Amino acid sequence: MGMMPDRLDKYRAKRDFQETPEPAGAVGSEDALRFVVQEHSARAMHWDLRLEHEGTLVSWAVPKGIPVDPKRNNLAVQTEDHPLEYLDFHGEIPAGNYGAGTMKIFDRGTYELHKWRDKEVMVTFHGERVRGRYVLFKTGGKNWMIHRMDPPEDAGRELIPEQVEPMLATAGDLPPSDGWAFEIKWDGVRAVAYIEGGRIRLSSRNRTNITPRYPELSPLGRALSTHEVILDGEVVSFEGGIPSFQRLQRRMHLTSEAQVRRLSQTEPVVYIIFDLLWLDGHSLLALPYSDRRKLLAKLELNGPAWQSPAHHVGDGAALLAASRAQGLEGIVAKRLDCPYTPGKRSSGWIKVKNKKTADVVVGGWMPGEGGRTGRLGALVVGFYEDGELRYAGRAGSGFTDAELKRVQALLEARAREGSPFTAGPKPPKQVRYVEPELVASVEFTDMTNDGTLRHPVYKGLRDDIAPEDVGAPE
Known part of the structure; x- marks a missing residue:
């Protein structure tokens, strides 16, 4: 009689353990049931959920992460079983290897098993971030869905909205410095960024999805993978350190994917972020500008293709003079106590131009x-x-x-x-x-x-x- 197949055979067949730091592993025995959720920045950003079961880690790739609200089910694609040593694995899987990319531990802990069937698994997680009762149910082939059965831990949490219209500034003269902050006016294209599950969607003023035009901005989604946020900002193309709308033109109207990829390398844009409208299930629109800027600063959004430049409280005349000396378009004055009013032109934001x-x-x-x-x-x-x-x-x-x-x-x-x-x-x-x-x-x-x-x-x-x-x- 032949030997029973090892449950890790598929896992090992996909990997060269001379090249990857991942564990080869052996089938273990169970005591307390453990789980791990790993943030996997591979070709496509996703999370890996692994449950200890019968000596291995039964695994699913969850593209949008573990849902925190029972109103939303997320896709979970079952992958090969992994060894128990993977409970502690984190690091870099080298390019050219299966699953190449960065693996971080998002959460781990123990779980209670309520049901384990071929097409349904029901558990209660006891982790630092992932807690509560969940069910995974098979929908066909390798595809499952994961559903949170308990109410959200944050009772006030809401689903991220599909669309927020950008607030608009009025043109005017420089206001007094008291009670106002001042920012550079960027000569680019306004874009609201929706980030959820490590993915970014960029929407223009007229609600056009402009995400495919700027692939160099997709890593911003990964940088905020543990958050749900809506950002307001401007897509800018710099030439000689100065924003150039004409240079941006070459990016705005491309239809060829090959040209988009090429120019994203040779003429990359920068997303200048100046407001935070939504954070982890909560609207920030009613908060004053000063509070929204403090929360934005905590996200530390300065990366290879995105920046969150400082705002200047008081002394708008000095910033306006500096912008004029650098050949910039002007500045925007924002009242410190001003809420965010979507789609409306507000006197709480005043654009002061150097050029008409x-x-x-x-x-x-x-x-x-x-x-x-x-x-x-x-x-x-x-x-x-x-x-x-x-x-x-x-x-x-x-x-x-x-x-x-x-x-x-x-x-x-x-x-x-x-x-x-x-x-x-x-x-x-x-x-x-x-x-x-x-x-x-x-x-x-x-x-x-x-x-x-x-x-x-x-x-x-x-x-x-x-x-x-x-x-x-x-």
Whole structure:
């Protein structure tokens, strides 16, 4: 009669123990039943749940971690049994080996076994972080679900919301220093970050999921793997140490995954984090700005592609002067006692600009002359006022040759017969009109008496703002 198969045969077959520090192990005997949850930063971030059973550790990979609320079930994918020595394992599994990446112990302890069947396991955990009664139930193949049966330990804990609209600032003069904090105004794209289960989702102002554009920001999810958070910030591309919206343009409109990966290495962005809206089951929106900043500071969010720059309480004039000297766009003043009001433009946040900038709707274009004959000469732009698109001038400078070609193709695809402008001065006769679907960012020196922009310079197209939301320059 042949020998019974060892329950660790599958585990050993996947590993070269001359290369990996993981234990080879032997089937053990049970006394108290133990468990471990390991945070596994491998190709995909996940948690490994391992239960001591019949001399080995029966194991599941849980992509979103152990649920803390009975309202949510999480996927648990059963993997091969592991040796009991894995209860204490943590460290680096070298590249090229199965499960390569960093393994940390998230929690461990003992558990009470209530039921162990082929398709259902019910236990009560007694750990430092993981406590309470849970059931794992099989849904098909290797896939199981893990469900918390007890109420949440934190009775006030709520599920993380799907969407929080970003709070907006009003344009204005520098307020007095008392009762205000001051931050640099970053010239990038606003993004709210939702982090749950070690994964990040980035949402723009118009609720577009922009996560795939910036793969270099995904490690931020891993850095906050033990938390559920919502962050507010700005995706910025730096050139010579200065934010460059035009450089960011090259990242905003890519559709090729290969190009996205390449530029994430050669022209990486930085996520500048300036607010914390949600933390571990609790909304922070009603807290004053000063309290939210203190909680944000405790997260110590400074990494290879993300920063949480300090805010300056008092002396806004000095920060404004420093920003002007460095060629930055300006600063934002924030009242220390100001709550976060989603989707609203608040007088509790005031943007003070060194440069006049505006978002404008593209309603047409002028053919080029001279060196630009046959090509785009200038954008014909406007803004909405009382529901009508008002003509606001032409922007012809600020383009690279590549950007001229790209924008012209977008315009030609949107050609229309009549003018979309229904208010303001009449546009030039030579205009080729387009559907008002594109939004551009421009710098300008002033507004004329008839409401047009003086010397507008093109900075780039942006897809994070809907055309109908573009109003008169502030």
